[in-house]
Amino acid sequence: MSAELIDGRLIANYYREQLQETISELKSHDVTPGLAVILVGDNHASHTYVRMKRKACSKLGIHSELYQFEESLTQEELVDKIEELNGMDHIHGILVQLPLPQHINPITIIETISPSKDVDGFHPVSIGKMVTNQDTFYSCTPLGIIKMLEYEKIDISGKHVVILGRSNIVGKPAGQLFLNRDATVTYCHSKTVNLTDYTKKADILVSAVGKAKFIGAGDIKKGAVVIDVGMNRDEEGRLCGDVDFESAREAAGKITPVPGGVGPMTITMLLYNTVKSARWQLE
Numbered sequence: 001m002s003a004e005l006i007d008g009r010l011i012a013n014y015y016r017e018q019l020q021e022t023i024s025e026l027k028s029h030d031v032t033p034g035l036a037v038i039l040v041g042d043n044h045a046s047h048t049y050v051r052m053k054r055k056a057c058s059k060l061g062i063h064s065e066l067y068q069f070e071e072s073l074t075q076e077e078l079v080d081k082i083e084e085l086n087g088m089d090h091i092h093g094i095l096v097q098l099p100l101p102q103h104i105n106p107i108t109i110i111e112t113i114s115p116s117k118d119v120d121g122f123h124p125v126s127i128g129k130m131v132t133n134q135d136t137f138y139s140c141t142p143l144g145i146i147k148m149l150e151y152e153k154i155d156i157s158g159k160h161v162v163i164l165g166r167s168n169i170v171g172k173p174a175g176q177l178f179l180n181r182d183a184t185v186t187y188c189h190s191k192t193v194n195l196t197d198y199t200k201k202a203d204i205l206v207s208a209v210g211k212a213k214f215i216g217a218g219d220i221k222k223g224a225v226v227i228d229v230g231m232n233r234d235e236e237g238r239l240c241g242d243v244d245f246e247s248a249r250e251a252a253g254k255i256t257p258v259p260g261g262v263g264p265m266t267i268t269m270l271l272y273n274t275v276k277s278a279r280w281q282l283e
């Protein structure tokens with residue numbers, strides 16, 4: 001058996017076209033969604049991600065502003081900048097690219113962002129609303145995964161979803177969004193004993209551990225849906241996921257590739273949250 005591919009680029013384009021319509025509607029009310037992106041230091045990957053996010057904004061007609069700072073920026077200076085952006089009406093979303101330099105506490109920074117502009121969905125208010133199943137900004141990668149499954153008409157209710165990884169950005173919120181849709185959720189992580197016993201029982205397996213080719217056919221139940229969040233480099237330096245794609249596709253029913261799977265959905269959900277924020281501020 002060879003798994004069916006879940007094409008993240010195609011699905012992301014579908015949602016971007018829908019967003020385009022909402023943006024046109026907002027513009028007819030003289031509102032242009034606006035995103036402020038804050039980048040501190042010279043982390044190479046962060047620069048690449050920020051460039052990709054801003055390019056996606058520009059393609060859709062979302063206004064974006066980049067605030068770029070040296071590594072030496074103090075926490076107080078960053079807090080002041082965020083407070084200033086919180087008060088700007090044309091800015092509907094504020095994104096502080098992580099990781100931050102060691103001397104800046106990311107929790108303090110995230111908590112400074114107004115919950116009404118928290119398009120990353122990292123603020124404790126957003127997390128609390130998510131856990132209590134209220135409408136809010138949801139973390140972009142988990143939301144992108146759910147939207148992918150919705151597009152593919154894959155039922156979630158009653159399914160056993162196994163999440164590998166417990167990060168605040170992906171693993172934990174992904175499990176919560178699945179639970180909110182009536183899945184039975186198991187979290188696995190670096191201390192899980194006999195990992196394969198769990199992965200083999202997953203109807204939907206989500207891997208976000210950051211280990212190249214960590215999951216193969218032997219870890220997957222026949223016909224399972226496999227979602228690969230990993231962004232790693234293989235021995236030859238090529239981009240690859242947590243899942244050994246060629247092996248896993250022999251067992252899986254549906255599978256996301258890397259690149260071209262979850263990645264384009266994550267950026268699309270940042271656009272989605274920014275547009276959602278602009279609409280909320282119009283209401």
Ligand code: GUN
Nearest residue numbers: 095096097098099120140
């Ligand atoms: N660093 C890695 N992923 C993310 C993300 O989704 N948002 C932000 N702000 N920083 C990140």
